[in-house]
Amino acid sequence: MDLINTIIDNTILNQTFQVWISVLFTLMMLSFLFRDNPLYKLGENTFLGISLGYGWVRAWEIAIVPFLIRPIKDAYLDFQPYDITLIFWLLMGSTMFFRFSKTKAWVANYYFAFVFAYVAGYEIPVQVQNLFVQGANMMKPLFEYPTFFEISKWFVIIFGTFAGLMYFFFSKPHRGLLGKTARIGILILMINFGASFGATVMGRIALFIGRAQVLADNVVPSIIITISITVYLIIYFKYIKKEPGLDDELMH
Amino acid sequence: MDVLISRLKKLDRRWIFLLIFLSCIIPFWIPSLFRQEFSTSKETQRVYDIINSLNEGDAIFIDWAFNPTLQAELLPMAEQAIKQCFDKKIRVFIYYPDLTAISLGENLVEKIKKEPRYTEIESGVDYIHLGYLPIGVDMMMFSMYSDFKSTFGKEGKIFKGIKTFDDIKYMMSFAGSAHPEYYILLQRRFGFKMGVGVTAVTGPDFIPYLQTGQLDGMLFGLKGAAEYENLRLKNLNLSTEELNEEKKFNQQANAGMASLTLSHIIMFIFIGIGNLIYFYERKFKKSN
Numbered sequence: 001m002d003l004i005n006t007i008i009d010n011t012i013l014n015q016t017f018q019v020w021i022s023v024l025f026t027l028m029m030l031s032f033l034f035r036d037n038p039l040y041k042l043g044e045n046t047f048l049g050i051s052l053g054y055g056w057v058r059a060w061e062i063a064i065v066p067f068l069i070r071p072i073k074d075a076y077l078d079f080q081p082y083d084i085t086l087i088f089w090l091l092m093g094s095t096m097f098f099r100f101s102k103t104k105a106w107v108a109n110y111y112f113a114f115v116f117a118y119v120a121g122y123e124i125p126v127q128v129q130n131l132f133v134q135g136a137n138m139m140k141p142l143f144e145y146p147t148f149f150e151i152s153k154w155f156v157i158i159f160g161t162f163a164g165l166m167y168f169f170f171s172k173p174h175r176g177l178l179g180k181t182a183r184i185g186i187l188i189l190m191i192n193f194g195a196s197f198g199a200t201v202m203g204r205i206a207l208f209i210g211r212a213q214v215l216a217d218n219v220v221p222s223i224i225i226t227i228s229i230t231v232y233l234i235i236y237f238k239y240i241k242k243e244p245g246l247d248d249e250l251m252h
Numbered sequence: 253m254d255v256l257i258s259r260l261k262k263l264d265r266r267w268i269f270l271l272i273f274l275s276c277i278i279p280f281w282i283p284s285l286f287r288q289e290f291s292t293s294k295e296t297q298r299v300y301d302i303i304n305s306l307n308e309g310d311a312i313f314i315d316w317a318f319n320p321t322l323q324a325e326l327l328p329m330a331e332q333a334i335k336q337c338f339d340k341k342i343r344v345f346i347y348y349p350d351l352t353a354i355s356l357g358e359n360l361v362e363k364i365k366k367e368p369r370y371t372e373i374e375s376g377v378d379y380i381h382l383g384y385l386p387i388g389v390d391m392m393m394f395s396m397y398s399d400f401k402s403t404f405g406k407e408g409k410i411f412k413g414i415k416t417f418d419d420i421k422y423m424m425s426f427a428g429s430a431h432p433e434y435y436i437l438l439q440r441r442f443g444f445k446m447g448v449g450v451t452a453v454t455g456p457d458f459i460p461y462l463q464t465g466q467l468d469g470m471l472f473g474l475k476g477a478a479e480y481e482n483l484r485l486k487n488l489n490l491s492t493e494e495l496n497e498e499k500k501f502n503q504q505a506n507a508g509m510a511s512l513t514l515s516h517i518i519m520f521i522f523i524g525i526g527n528l529i530y531f532y533e534r535k536f537k538k539s540n
Contacts, residue, residue: 030273033266033269034266051352054352055351055352058351058352058354059351062351062354062383062384063351063384063386067386122390123437126437126438126440126441127437129437129440129441130436130437130440133440133464133466134460134464136464137463137464137465195456196456199452199453199455199456199473200452200453201519202452202473202474202475202512202516203325203451203452203453203454203473204453205272205276205511205512205515205516206324206325206451206452206473206474206508206512207321207322207324207325208272208276208324209276209324209474209508209511209512209515210323210324210325210508211324212273212276212277212280212511213280213324213507213508215277216277216280216281217280
């Protein structure tokens with residue numbers, strides 16, 4: 001056991017090893033930008049495997065043992081009337097496994113019915129309340145804050161919503177006033193999509209910056225691993241894989 | 253002209269990837285070349301002001317709903333919020349609705365405790381990790397409004413005077429999804445004050461809640477995190493030497509801002525080129 005601990009301390013838990021692995025996997029994933037390759041696949045599957053394994057272990061330690069196994073053990077040793085609820089919900093939850101059976105799948109429907117009923121009963125009132133809050137905010141005095149931006153924004157919101165809806169009104173041909181309103185509607189929708197797309201790009205770049213910082217902070221491992229991966233990719237695409245596969249996206 | 257357009261149209265997209273990659277990495281190597289200043293948005297200012305207005309011993313609830321995949325944007329925000337609470341001696345309750353987020357939060361607090369300013373911060377007194385509960389936000393909120401401490405089954409001095417969620421002065425939800433909306437939906441019923449720290453991708457979805465006042469303060473993407481870093485450092489009232497020392501621990505988001513700006517400039521240039529080619533070709537086809 002000591003030997004295993006020593007090996008783990010000097011490999012996985014070693015700071016230098018962690019830095020190299022971090023840089024290696026970052027560059028392995030980025031190698032996809034050149035072309036789909038085995039290094040990317042290895043990185044992708046390692047990430048998925050570790051995420052699932054880690055998630056399962058944490059779920060077992062933090063959720064399943066303290067909220068299910070331990071209470072059942074306690075109920076077995078010292079049964080109390082309220083333990084019936086635990087057993088009831090355990091059985092109800094277990095009915096989900098009937099989905100694997102072709103003939104007995106209906107058993108799970110009772111549990112789903114309960115979940116749907118709960119979600120509908122809870123969500124509908126709070127969502128409606130939320131809509132009222134949002135709606136009530138549209139009915140504020142126009143000159144509450146007498147600045148150009150504050151006053152004009154209400155016209156944009158109200159007319160923009162109306163124009164956007166008119167674009168999807170197909171019961172009448174889009175000609176004349178309706179056509180012009182629909183045209184403004186699509187422009188407003190495009191501005192909205194553009195803003196969302198811009199925010200998305202900014203978010204994605206921000207995520208990449210997190211990885212770029214790792215590479216920039218560890219120059220030596222980054223350079224060595226980049227050269228190694230480049231050499232590998234040249235050899236792989238020149239001598240090993242010459243024909244593109246079905247799932248190989250060609251970049252041009 | 254036609255040769256140039258033809259070449260640009262056939263440009264391998266990997267050159268663009270390479271340029272974006274370089275634009276992100278170079279500012280880290282030569283930060284002095286890309287020094288920049290930016291204003292603070294009123295949503296960020298609001299988060300700062302609310303936490304700043306709390307008194308010593310007040311409590312704040314942090315809903316840590318992000319895992320390492322979103323740490324580039326959200327970790328600096330959470331770090332600054334926690335540090336501001338520690339500066340003001342505000343008690344911090346950190347709840348994790350995501351199992352894989354727990355170690356991220358624990359590591360961050362341990363890292364903060366190693367900084368000279370926060371060596372005396374104690375677990376169970378100044379902050380507590382409330383862990384994960386396998387229940388939804390709705391159930392948890394009802395339970396917290398019934399009995400805050402027993403909801404999480406934790407012990408510590410930190411719970412003194414906190415009977416229900418009513419005793420929590422402010423809550424911040426850090427997430428890269430629609431998760432904070434679960435709290436917003438319940439806010440009408442319980443009337444608690446909350447702010448959010450969200451990624452740039454999900455940020456626009458929360459703007460209507462700011463307009464209605466359901467959200468009190470918002471940190472938006474990496475820029476929001478950088479604004480918050482600057483705001484907190486500016487208001488620490490430190491000497492130049494102390495400020496430079498403090499900057500070593502509080503420039504994570506600011507360090508990325510130069511990369512963000514440069515990469516956006518590259519993108520603008522390519523979008524501009526793409527549009528120019530499109531309009532040029534349209535005009536050329538029309539004239540033919």
